[in-house]
Amino acid sequence: MKTELDLNDEVVALERAYYDRIDWEVQENANIDISYGGFVKFLLDKLLKKESVLLEYLPEKAVRMHFEGDIHIHKLPHSLYLPYCTGWSYKKLLLSGLVTPTMVSRPPKHADTAVSQLVSFFCTAAQEWTGAQAVSAFDLYLGAFVEHDRPSPKAVKQMLQRMLFDLNYPTRIGFQSAFTNITVLLDTNKQFLEEDAVVGGKIVGKLGDYLDEAVLVAKELFSLLIEGDALGQPFSFPIPTLMVTKNFDWEGSRWDGLTDLIFEALSKRGSAYLLNGNAAEVESLFSMCCRLTLDMEKVMNFELNSILEDVGEELRKSRGARGLWAVPDATGSIGVVTINLPRIGALSRGEWDNFISLLDERIDVAREVLRFWRGRYKQSLAKGLMPLTRRYLGHFNGHYSTVGLVGLPEAVANFLGRPSLWDELNRSEIEEAVALMKKMVAYVRKRVEEFEEEDGCLYNVEEVPAESAGTRLAILDREKFLKEFEAGEILIPGGDPAPYYSNSVIPYYASVPISLRAEWEGEVQREFTGGVIMHLFLNESPDPEALKKLARRIIENTDVIYFSFTPSISVCQKCDWHSVGVFDTCPKCGSNRIDVWSRIVGYYRPVRTWNAGKRAEFKNRATYGRESW
Known part of the structure; x- marks a missing residue:
């Protein structure tokens, strides 16, 4: 049995390992920066993630096989x-408002409040889940508020800019950002357009009634993703997923220039994931899971047991790919x-x-x-x-x-x-x-x-x-x-x-x-x-039009379900210069204070924060340039 002295020695040794970064697990998660919060998480992980502790909870064979x-x-x-990880119903939050054990908010009546409550919800709920959180149809639900408020495009952009910054501040346990995802639907899923729109806790028509406003929301979102933060660094979160179905506006005739903006963002920032609706049968998946979300609203009325069994059976019968980043609701x-x-x-x-x-x-x-x-x-x-x-x-x-x-x-x-x-x-x-x-x-x-x-x-x-x-x-x-x-x-x-x-x-x-x-x-x-998912790692920023053609070929001619374009982005910490590509020194000011950003797995982080194995993987990656299209 471990004595108090043994525990004291262990804590001191772990403190030294953290300060000196002796243990590779100090940088196990690139979303956690060196900090007191990160140290406390490292200490807790090391003290509780032990065979003797886990044997109190898990089967002996499972513990042994894990450690071996x-x-x-x-x-x-x-x-x-x-x-x-989980997907949340944005509709449910908009109907009830943000209710926590310490503070109660009414259902939001304005666009900026609808966004603010979602940010607060994500950051608070991140303490209850160990992985990702997501909401679907962010653009459509917010579109109803934009129609109600009639803000200028600049005001919409400012509202979304606050969201991007707030979701990337390290508010989660361990001094890390909440891992968040949003789905941008527009009119790619006709069935979802028939879902209720909500403003001020009341139904205000159907989501499809606000498509023009949803396009505005998406345009301002992608323009911000292209800009990045004050240094030109990419935003890690939320990771947008774009539904690409037969209704996707490839020709740019319906979405007021949004399609070009999307592929500019993908070319310069790798800003979103593409979900291939041809391969994943997205529409049937969404209609099924929308029903699940609606059925769950009846839980409070004690009417749900038999319905849940039926929906569970529907989910079991659906054999398509599902569940990445907790999509859908x-x-x-x-x-x-x-x-x-x-x-x-x-x-x-x-x-x-x-x-x-x-x-x-x-x-x-x-x-x-x-x-x-x-x-x-x-x-x-x-x-x-x-x-x-x-x-x-x-x-x-x-x-x-x-x-x-x-x-x-x-x-x-x-x-x-x-x-x-x-x-x-x-x-x-x-x-x-x-x-x-x-x-x-x-x-x-x-x-x-x-x-x-x-x-x-x-x-x-x-x-x-x-x-x-x-x-x-x-x-x-x-x-x-x-x-x-x-x-x-x-x-x-x-x-x-x-x-x-x-x-x-x-x-x-x-x-x-x-x-x-x-x-x-x-x-x-x-x-x-x-x-x-399949990531395509880029060594340069391709022409957005060429990238769009490549994406369309992948979607229409292969069974790839989920994929991303991932350019590496170099950012000078001294003069704010940034560009696609891997640079050791800044070509503008000559500084070697360069951060190279890429996707470690699904999200962008500076390579210097990655664990040793992932840094080795980054060096070995096969990358693609304009000759690859």
Whole structure:
């Protein structure tokens, strides 16, 4: 048993590790800057994220497999008490106003108040969830207020500018920004346009009545994203998602110049994600989950039990990709347990039956943890640890239990015994690997669909971002397979001392043409039922018109569900110069005080704040320029 003296020594040692940045976990999360709040979070994580502590809560086998690196239980130690990510109903907030245990606001009557309450809601609710939060149709809901107030475009821009700055200040536990996402719909989803618009807590027609105002909101939002902050740094949050369906205004004939502005922002800032409505069946997903949100409003009237069962069944029957960044409303994930696929590939060495046996063992352990989490979070809700969630959501019926996968490219390379697979890029071998990855994901998907029927709750399979998990698991595997690693018999990218595993289908260190990357990614992405994304990393700012044509080709000709364009952005801390590209010194003033910004996983942060594994991954990324289009 640990004595008080032992604990004191440990705290002192952890303090030293934090100050000197000896432990890689000091920079585990790029959204957390060095600060007292960051130190307290690091201290809490280290003291609670221990085998002896976790054994008090979780099954012994799960704890052992986590520490040995067979699986990764995400968001520890906070996931002992709080769930992962959620989508909120903006409509519900607008109808009821922001009600917290300490302060009560009436439903907003004006546009600036509607935005202010959303910002305050996000920042407060971030203390009840360990991951991302989202709202859908931000543009349409705000459009009704713009019509009511009739503000000038400058006033709309000022209102949105306050939102962007406020959401990027470090207000969350650990001196970090709230991880937030907004969906911009416009008229891409006809069914959503029939939803109620709300002003002052009252229904004021349909969202589709305010499309012109929604276009104005979106135009001012994207113009601000192009500008960035006072230094020209990009805004990390909120991450906008653009729904791209057959109704997207590719020709720029309906949205008053917005389409050109969107692709200028993507070219200069990588400002948004694109959700491919052709591949993801967005309209049916939204109609289903809009119903779920509406049904949940009846919870207060005790009318919902049978309806929730029906909606849960609809969600279980929907096998399209879902759940990334908690889109749409009232869905999300209670938690994630990720399986270390490269290790299974290395251990099974081409024997599919062995691979499946090892995979099954880990899937079963993940299920056990996720079942425990669901019961645990219901208790957190009942005991008052989540007051906003209790009021604005009330339950987790629409939230998935998520089995995560990491390192698919390394897993197939190890399974096939071809550690140089992604360097040699033999097309027939890559196509064999893609088919094998598809088979792996499909098997996990089949298992979790069985769990849905047996457990009576939702499950999905996600390609996890793995900001820290990819590094932690690779470090453990380098130790476990040191002899094989040094002999070049297995693939662990990044080498010593900063290994990592991929969070993509086609690894970002593979120099693959965009057309083939999108084709192969799309083949496997459709097997996922949770979050999955393809990033295209840019080494220059392409012509927006050329970028628009490329985006359209990807959307209309591939099965890629979610993707981004990600230019690296260099910002001089001395003279405020900034440009797309990676620069060591400022070409304007000669200073070496340059920050390079890029997406570490889904969000932009300066590369200097990344953990060692992700910094190594950044250096190895294959990038695209104008010759790639």
